[in-house]
Each structure stands twice: as structure tokens, then as C-alpha cells.
Amino acid sequence: MKIPYYPGCSLKTTGKNLEVSAIAAAKTLGIEMVEIPKWNCCGTVFSLTEDDLMHHVAPVRNLLRVQEMSGNGSVDTPNKMVTLCSMCFNTMKSAAGRVSRNAEDLVKINSFMNLEEDYKGKVQVLHLLEIIRDMGFDKVKEKVSRPLNGLSVAPYYGCMLLRPADIGIDDPEDPTIGKDLFEALGADVVDNPYKKVCCGAFHTVNDKSLVADLGYEILTRAQKAGGEAITTSCPLCAFNLDNRQKEISAAHPEFKQMPVFYFSQLMALAFGLGEEECMFEGNYVDPRPLLKSKNLL
């Protein structure tokens, strides 16, 4: 499968380790993610204001790029695209839905972009995790050459992957997609009751201590449940849960730091890919000692 891939800004900067590991892991599964040419900002937060259509020009313009790719044969999945960052996914899927349901909005947006061809409203926005689930976790299992036996992970979902219900990729109250994936990779999966609790999102910019408080709850709950590491699919969650452990440790000296993996890093590891693809050096809390102790490195 050759599918248009929208990276977004974080994946080229703080989330490089998500991008690199995801592209490599997807490739192992036969999914070739072709970066969308001339992509622009996803819009970052889906604006819920009815009369503020301008904010959706950015995501729709990206959808238009996908429409063009579908037409010129550079991919083989017409009118589909994949994202990795939960936030990009949420914004783009919401915008795609709004213009596909509302013909009037589509016309308006198309006239904003009047120098380009018209967007027809057909593109389906997918998250890589969905594509993998739809392929079947058995397929994932087949590719595992280094099962993550003995590693206890607590999947963390956050909000953008799950809510609102018609955008999310799993049951917003009781998601299982992470559990299913990591079990297929051979890991021991523990349930963190705080798996959907807010990570603090953009407050990380103006109120570090708030984000550190939230992170402390999420991480210690995971530890209490027996987790040695937690996972995420969102660069912002990752930043708040991983990098903010510095502030957490400052506030709670007894706190034991724990690694935060991108789901794709664990896939790359289990698929037997090298350090270059796993890019563990991009994580704030170094996961390598833990992995070594489990004989996984």
C-alpha cells in the first residue's frame, strides 16, 4: 500500500523519533507512507466556531494535495491519507468531515483557495494505528522478530485520538487499540486507569507546574498498576509526559522517572529494526537501560 502521509510540524522537530520509527515500522508491514508535497500547517486546533470557516482553509488545503496525489498516480490509495500526530489527525479529520457534510462550506472554502483546483470533499483521513488495526494484529504478530516479552507497558491515549466519538478511532471511554497492538508485539500490557486523563496540552507553555501535576498523576497511576513504561501517539502528550518529568522530579523527589515510548518505537524494536529507526536517543527519559535490563537491546 502506497498512501499519502501528512507529517505536520512536530514530527519534523521534537517528534522526529515518532516519524522515523513509524515510517520504518509501517514499511515492514508493507505500508509505504509517501510524504505529501507542499504540505502546510494542519491548523493545530479544530475551531468549533460556526462562522469561522477561515480556520479550516489550512487543513482543507492539505486535503487538496491528497486529492492531487490520488489523481497523478503517485499513490495507490485514492482519496486516503495517513497521519501520525494525534492532533493533526483530529484537526484534519474534523475539517474533512465538516466540508464533506456541508456543501455550502465547501463552496466557500474553495473560493478562498480560488487559484487552486476545487477540493471535492472526498478525502478520508486515517491514523496509522487504524490502518494497522484494519490490517489485523495477526499481521503485526507475523513480523515480530524480537518479542517484547517481560516489558510492562501502560498505553496512554490522551484525548485527540479518541474524542469526539465520531472522530476518534476507538471507544472514547474504553479504548483497547493500544493494548491489542502491544500484546501482538509480545509486551505485558497493564491498564492505567488514567489512560485518558488530560496531559495538560498547551498549558505546558504557560503553566509548567500544572502540567507536571497532571503528568505526575498519570505516570504514578501507571506505575501503581505495574507499568514500567507508557506509550503515546502524540508529540504533545509525549512532550508533557516525558520532558516534564524534569519538573515532576523537582516537585516530587521520590518520583521514579519512567520512559515514554511512541507506539511506533516499540513496533520498530519488536520488528527487529536498528537503533537508527527506533531513535531512542530522541526520548527525554532514556529508555535504553530498561530495554537492556529486559534483554531487548
Place this chain on the structure above:
Amino acid sequence: MSEVSDGENERIGVYVCHCGGNISEVVDVEAVADFARDLPGVVLSRTNEHMCSELGQKQVAEDIAEHKLDRVVIAACSPQFHEKTFRTTLSKSGLNPFLLEMANIREQDSWVHHDEPEKATQKAKDLVAAAVAKARFDTPLDRRSIPIGKRVLVIGGGIAGIQASLNLGDAGFKVYLVEKEPSIGGKMAQLSRTFPTEDCSACILSPKMADVPANPNITLFTNSKVESVDGYLGNFSVKVKQKPTFVDPVKCLCCGACEEVCPVTAPDEFEAGLAQRKAIYVPYDFAVPHKYLIDEERCLRLKRGKDVCGLCIKACPHDAIDFNQKPRTQDFTVDTVIVATGYDTFDATKKKTYGYGRFENVVTALQMERMIVNSVQGKPLRKMGKRIAFVQCVGSRDEQVGNEYCSRICCMYATKMSQLLKRSDPSRDVYVFYTDLRAFGKGFEEYYKRAQDSGVKFVRGRPAELFEDPETKKILFKVEDTLSRQVIETEFDLVVLSTGLVPNPGTKPVAEMLKLAKSPDGFLQEAHPKFKPEDTLTEGVFLAGTVQGPKDIPDTVGQANAAALRAVRLMNQESYSMEPLMAFVDADSCDGCGLCVPACPSGAITLEAKKARINEALCKGCGSCTAWCPRDALDLHCYSNLQLAAQIEVALATKKKNQQRILVFADDMTAYRLADNVGTARMSYSADTRIIKIPSGSRVTPKLMLEAFSKGADGIFIGESEKKSSSYPHSLAEIERNVARVKEILTEAGIEPERIRFSQFVTVMLAGFVKQMNSLADFCAWSGSIPASKRKVVLKDLGEKLFARSGKESAQI
């Protein structure tokens, strides 16, 4: 019923009322009377100061005798005021009461066109002419009479069904009570005490339960299901299937020997799953009937075959176990039906964030009721702990789970249980986390106050999610106290989910059999929310208790009493009499195509010997079937094809050049009364309108509409009752369909389709009505008159086009 009148050789008397100036100050009543004198069939025309007075009526009676009048037309106020009076006058004078017509020249003329006396007089003439034209085709009619007996089926044996059955049985009616569970009693049997008086629920219910089998007029079927109900008021044939219990009820003395040896255990439904029972069991100690039965789903022998187990057979000292029992079906006929199938509690596992079913210390309110009963009896079902929280509105007022409504009772049952818990052990901390506390009933607010005084803490705020401490298994959550605006983080030994009420799954098949509608919340829909809360739109079928919506016990019992009375109201007559407003078939024209059969929402039409036949008991007189018949064979008494055509023709006949006419078809229940209300309020609208009363907008067939356009109508308006309060809820869709068809033809003929409009009304939408009238009149004036050539096209198109289309539709059915 007699045949349609031929409209020839009638002797009609016309009376034009002054109404003490109410009419005559605007309308030239003498001119109207003079005009009427020359109308075909009229032999006499008079004016009168007050037609409704004794003098006025005496005049009519005398004229009937002296001038041998055989029809009477009264031009006065709205028929809603005095039609009955004049009908009685006719009856007393030996004339059939349905040979009367009224022209509404007060509410719908003098009171709305007070500033345009000339136009008002013209309109009065047209209205009188239309009434005379209609009267010419009036037919002597009798009220329909349907024989009715004194037998009633009650479905569901909760407190609602029990109460209704006991009332009816005591009053001498024959009652068949069908309950699907092994015992009657319903949910009330499981409750601890009842708010706000704290009576012991079992103590007040069990005597009533015992009265049921003791009543000679009640036949009780437990463990049974209504397989089918067919027919109508006065003649419902019922089939009931009773499951075997495999224990002979006469031989079984309830010694319990079998229960001791039975190796199979199952969750005890009565204890809300908190205890176990055996496969052979008595539902509970005050169950009625109080006999052992075997659970088919659990018994090893019934599941696996004849040679398995059988321990109970050996253990029973009275030889009561009988594995050869078979299901029994019984057929009987009843005259009315009461549906009392109750409610179910919301399935708390659907609210995943609350962890019910996953966390051992989260229980439902019904489970708490059982825990309280059992601990009072000194055999606690489970540990309660010292810190107990009730979380309100679980499954209610929550669009995430699809239930927008309030369940009405959970605030009060939580108020009840929380204080029972607190009072029985004051060292407990009991909290109630609520959205709004609804204490609306008699004594409820006082009861809530007592709970607060007893030390229960009420916090306004609902937790989003509950968490379980993996080690202690305590339940933790965060909640915002929305009154103090503080976020509380807290921990409890036990959390009770105040689950709401949802429709009982047992209701669905019953509703389908009886063609009962659901309201948006999923509970069954009453015929009218204010005046007929126990009736349904199916004549002779009534609702009692929570099947109609969440209710506490007092309201349930109140409704059960009322439903019994509504049934008695019908059954206490030898025969039930209904207005003659119903469809009839012209057998000569009917070719048995059957198009009308599925069109009737009441299932009143059948084909017999290749002819449509109307069931008198089922027809509700909407008239929508008339639009479906391609051969004009279906017709409606009181509003016949001939009558409506004549009214239309006459209302248009006086139209002069440069004038326009808007025909307004107004349904009797709402639009017509709304037009009256507009008159009473002395508002005004275009005097080009001519209102024609109809039972329902669906009576206006496409053919009538096209005829109206071909004969000079410039616009047509159909006013109909708002769907949710209409007695003919299906009509709106019919009107839509008919109007769409006419619009197509108009468009083809080059006539603006906007000339035909329809709208739903409630009787208080005065300004809306005026606006609609004026907007259509303005549109027609602005569009100019329709050229005769185009009108001809419409007429020419009539036959073929309409029937061609209905032919096509019939292929789709």
C-alpha cells in the same frame, strides 16, 4: 348507513344570524339572506337576531314542520359553539341531525374583516352558498354503534397491572392478567421502603398481590406471554402462551426438599444478582403464585436430556415434579386492553466510565434496595463500608447514552436510601452527587430536608469517571462541587449508581401487536398528554404506569386507576357509539385494486370479494384513503367528494375579474379552531380567503386541488394539526405527498407551484396563521391571475396524470 343524497329536489331553509350586531354591524345580513333565497334547493331564507336563542330554535322547528324543510343551513358563529344545539333542534323536529350545515360568518368573517364590510358581505354570501351546496348532498347518518362486552386484557403484573386488574375485577369486569415472570409484583416487590412515607414496600404490596388470584373475576397467567392480539375495540382476540413450570402446582406444598438437592445455582433475579438461587426455586417468599418452578435455561435435565440429574424428582415427597409438562396456549376474546408492561433500569455497564461490572464496589440502586432489605433482616448480602456515595442521573439526562429525559424517581429514591443508611448507622458518611435535586411531589421537599438534617451530604456535581484503587478496591473520583466551585477528590467504600428508567424490552412486541406509537424517549405514547394520558391512538387500548414514562408508585397507581376507568367508560355501555365520520365505498366503482388497503394507517380497509370494505370499528375518519383510490370509489361521510367539489365550485363562482380567491382547507381539530381564535382576537387577514373545514388535511385529494385550480382558485392553503398533538399523526406525510404531486402538475402547466402551501399549527399560533394567509394572498396578487388556458391544461391533465402516477407508486409499494 344510507346512500349518498343525489342533491336534487331538496327543501333547504337558510337562517342568517345578526348575533346582536356582532355579525350585522359588518355584514349586510339582509343582503345575504336575499342572495340565499335564490340558491338552488333553497325554499326559505330568514335573518334572526340570535339564532342560538330559544326563539331562534323555535323558528327552525316551526319552519321544518310548516315548510317541510329537509335540510337546514345556519349562518352564524363557529360550529364549535352551537352545532350541537342545532343538531338537537333538528332531531327534536324529526329531522336527521346530520342534515345541518353551518356557515361561519362571525369568527371567520365579520370579526376578521371588520374594516372591509363589502368584502365581508361578499365572503358571507360565498360561505352561505358553499354551506347550501354542501347541504344539498347531506345524507341522513346514524352514529356508528359497536357492540361491546365487559372483558379486559391486562398485560404486565407490576403494581400498575395489579391495581388496574383489582379495580376492574371488583367492579365486575372479567379480567385476564398476563405476566411474563413467574410472579406478579414487578419492581415494587424488590424495594425496601417507599419515599417519602417510608412504608415497607413488600408489606403494602403483598396483600394486593394476594388479592389477585383470590378475585373470582381475575384469571391470572404468570410465566406467560401474549402471543398475538388481533381485532379492535369490542372484539380483540387474544392468544396467550404459558410456559411450563415442571412442578404440579396442586401437589407442590413448598416443602423445599427439591431445592436442597438441586446441584445448579444461578444468579437470583429478585436479589438483583447479589445472591444465588437453585434451578428449582420459588421467586421469593411473598411471590404470587407461591409455588416452585424449574428454570428451563438452567436445569441440567431440561438442557441435556432425560437421563441427566433428576435429583429433584427423587427428593420431592409429594411427587410434584413433572417433566412432561408442555407449554399451554389459551385463546379468548376481550373488549379492551390495558398495557402495563412497566420499565427496566438502565444497564449501568453501558456507562463505561463508572466501571459497573468491572469494579466490585460499584453497585446499582436496585441492588442497594436489596442490600438494605436484607441487612434489616439481619442477613446482609454484602459489605457496605463506612463511606457510601450515590451518583445520580446514571443513564438519564445524558445524551452520551442517548437518554435526554429525567427519570423522575432517582433523586427521591437516593434521598430515601441515603437517609435510611445514615439513620441506621450515623457513623457512616453518606453522600449524594447530583445534577439537580428534583423533589417535586407531595411531601418530597420536606423529605429531602429530613435527609439533609439526618447528616446526608448532598453535593451538586457529577463525577466524569470513577477509578478503582488496585489494592484497596476503594472507588476514587474527582468531582466539582458546582455550588462552591471547588474540585473535590475523594474515596468511597461503595458507590451506588442511581440508574434511570428505560422502556421495558417486554413492551416492544406488545406495542407492535397493538400498533402503539412510541414517544421520542422510547416509552409508549399517550393519545393526548393533557386530556388523554391513559389512552392510546388505538381505540380501546390504554396505558398504565411506567410503560408510558418514568413514574413513582403514587403516579403509577393513579394512572392505573384512571386507565381502568377509561376502559370502564367504554365497556359499561351495551354498545359503543362513534361519530358517523367514516369512510365508505362505492362498490360499483371499486375494482378491487387494493391500493387503499396499505394506505389506511388504522388497518380499517380490507378486500372482500374483490371490493374494498371499511371496518366501522377501526376507521377514524381521516379520509386519507380517498386520495389513494384511482377510481373515486372511496369516499368519506360528512365530507364527501360531491360535497367538497360543490363547496369548492360555489366558493369560486362569485369571483369577478381582477379578484382572487384563496381556498383554505382547515382541519377540524386545529387549523379551523385557530382561524376562529384569530377572529375572537379581532385580528384580520386577506378577505380573499374562503375557509373549508375538513377532518384532516389528508382529505384534500390531489384531484380536488386541481379541480379548484381549474375552476378559478388562485391559491390553496392546507392547515393541519401539529404532528405530535394530532389525532391523525400520519396525515402530514400524506399531505406532503399529495401536495408534491399537485405541484408537479402545476409546474408542468406553467403555474407557480408556490400557489399551494401547507403548514402545521397549534391553536395559539394566531400571528402565524395571519402571516401565512397574507403571504399566500400577496404571492398570488404579485404573480397575477392564472390565464384560462393554463387552467384548462390542469383540468385536462387531471385524469391521466394523477392516475398514471398513483399507478407507478402502487408498483413501488
